Amino acid sequence: MSELTSSKRNGNLGRTLLWVAIVLSVLLLGFVTALTIRANPYVSDREANGVSKYKFLEACKEQLAEDEQLASLQGLLQQSGQLQAGQRLTAEIAPEPADLVASVQPAQGGGWTLNVPANIQVNGGGAPLGQLPFQCAHDKAQNRTTAQLQLPGGV
Structure with a gap:
């Protein structure tokens, strides 16, 4: 078996990087949403x-x-x-x-x-x-x- 397909290789690093990427994506999406809501030109004081x-x-x-x-x-x-x-x-x-x-x-x-x-x-x-x-x-x-x-x- 090659080194890449070996069952001895630990997949924890890849899984950790995937979770870091998911968390960063969610944070970025939240940040962009917050900026968009503040810059919405239709926001007005309805009351x-x-x-x-x-x-x-x-x-x-x-x-x-x-x-x-x-x-x-x-x-x-x-x-x-x-x-x-x-x-x-x-x-x-x-x-x-x-x-x-x-x-x-x-x-x-x-x-x-x-x-x-x-x-x-x-x-x-x-x-x-x-x-x-x-x-x-x-x-x-x-x-x-x-x-x-x-x-x-x-x-």
Whole structure:
């Protein structure tokens, strides 16, 4: 028998190194998890602001998609012939996620505010037709989120 396959060889060193590697891996995973939790941009004081930052952003996105101002703008564009009968206007928040999260500010008295541009597109695809200012706010006292797309010229 060769020296490597000999039954006389002691395997304790290999087993010990394996356990050391497992323990170091678990410690590293715990350290990375702790750092990630601290650096989470969605972490917010839900008690002070009435709703978490993540839920606030989701509510703003939903209300932007259903905004009445967008429907009136779509009607005006269809009447003027700039928008075909089957086409639909959609709006999406323009900033990238990291910039969007940084744009959310706590409101006085509790709540959140957000002022960002929104991209206006036809049927949700292609290049944006333009950008319009979008405001969203959560009032902690009323536990209500309101959003408004601002049309140019008070349309």
